Amino acid sequence: MKRRWLIILIFCWVTLIFGEDFSSNNRGLSVLEINTSPISASLGSGYSVFGHIITSFLDNPAMLAETENINMVFNHEELGFDVRRDDIYFSKKLNNKLGIMMGIGYFNGGAIELRGIVPQDIPYSTTSFSDFIAGGSVGYEIYKELKAGIGVKFISQNSYIYSGTGVSFDGGVLFSPSILKGITGSVIFNNFGPAVNFGETQKVTQPSRVRFAMGKRIDIRRYKSNIGISIGGYSKYYVIPYSDTSYTFSDNVKNFVSSIPDRAVTDFDFDYIFDNRINLRLSYLVGGENTIANVGLGIMLSRFRFDYSYTVEQSTNGTHRMSIGVNY
Numbered sequence: 001m002k003r004r005w006l007i008i009l010i011f012c013w014v015t016l017i018f019g020e021d022f023s024s025n026n027r028g029l030s031v032l033e034i035n036t037s038p039i040s041a042s043l044g045s046g047y048s049v050f051g052h053i054i055t056s057f058l059d060n061p062a063m064l065a066e067t068e069n070i071n072m073v074f075n076h077e078e079l080g081f082d083v084r085r086d087d088i089y090f091s092k093k094l095n096n097k098l099g100i101m102m103g104i105g106y107f108n109g110g111a112i113e114l115r116g117i118v119p120q121d122i123p124y125s126t127t128s129f130s131d132f133i134a135g136g137s138v139g140y141e142i143y144k145e146l147k148a149g150i151g152v153k154f155i156s157q158n159s160y161i162y163s164g165t166g167v168s169f170d171g172g173v174l175f176s177p178s179i180l181k182g183i184t185g186s187v188i189f190n191n192f193g194p195a196v197n198f199g200e201t202q203k204v205t206q207p208s209r210v211r212f213a214m215g216k217r218i219d220i221r222r223y224k225s226n227i228g229i230s231i232g233g234y235s236k237y238y239v240i241p242y243s244d245t246s247y248t249f250s251d252n253v254k255n256f257v258s259s260i261p262d263r264a265v266t267d268f269d270f271d272y273i274f275d276n277r278i279n280l281r282l283s284y285l286v287g288g289e290n291t292i293a294n295v296g297l298g299i300m301l302s303r304f305r306f307d308y309s310y311t312v313e314q315s316t317n318g319t320h321r322m323s324i325g326v327n328y
Helices: 002-018 061-066 249-263
Strands: 070-079 083-093 098-115 123-143 146-159 163-175 183-192 196-198 202-204 209-220 223-233 237-241 264-274 278-287 290-301 304-312 319-327
Touching: 061 098, 061 123, 061 146, 061 163
Parallel strands: 098 237
Antiparallel strands: 070 083, 070 319, 083 098, 098 123, 123 146, 146 163, 163 183, 163 196, 183 209, 196 202, 202 237, 209 223, 223 264, 264 278, 278 290, 290 304, 304 319
């Protein structure tokens, strides 16, 4: 037992030493790739292995097939470079196989970096804007070993130089075939859809991402844990010419997937649960333009769930995320 905690302490020390400095170079939204919590390596960011309650617009909608009966969740997030996000949503298990979620969110970016069209990935400019988001998701258990989900978000985006409305789509699958002997896999497609008008001559895409994760659940007496790894491209906003009417949803997916080798990130996760009440999470992400770490703590008291996570960043105030959930 002492050896196990020694390994955890060494991991925390390493993450504090090697956290990257975000103050010298605004990397847009790449930090969001790790800062959604609770973190479960086997099912992707935003999943609580002991509560099945925390899920959001950034997560795999297939997880709704495993949600509890009725949940209400509030999330508050502050990033180290003047970005804030708040959202509230409700989820309900309609039957043994089907779960749904509906919610609204607000995003405010003080100085978000824009990039040139994928796959060049060249810094273009920075801008300040806010988003109001309303959306819903559905998850369905096709087989015991296979779950799938889809989601849609309606976005109203406002800036001091432009405003527009748009829509984006999410999709995901969870699979745990017997041949993998207890290993769970997850594939997520997040924020894919048409670009939003950006002034009179250009459009801006939503920060799309693709993530693949695999993990293993380990139970020893009262202790439960997940260990695993996920690989994917991080999120960015991209500017494209307004006259480029040929840039469609399929182009968005194709260009994003083709650019993953140049901006892929690898996320190592450890998720530890004690007596179904306390959840400790550690994550370390490398690759692309990122080298950052995340620590999180979740507590379950009766019907109430509390969660806090902190993303380690040198020379900044770090990134904070707080979640409060109620299970009826």
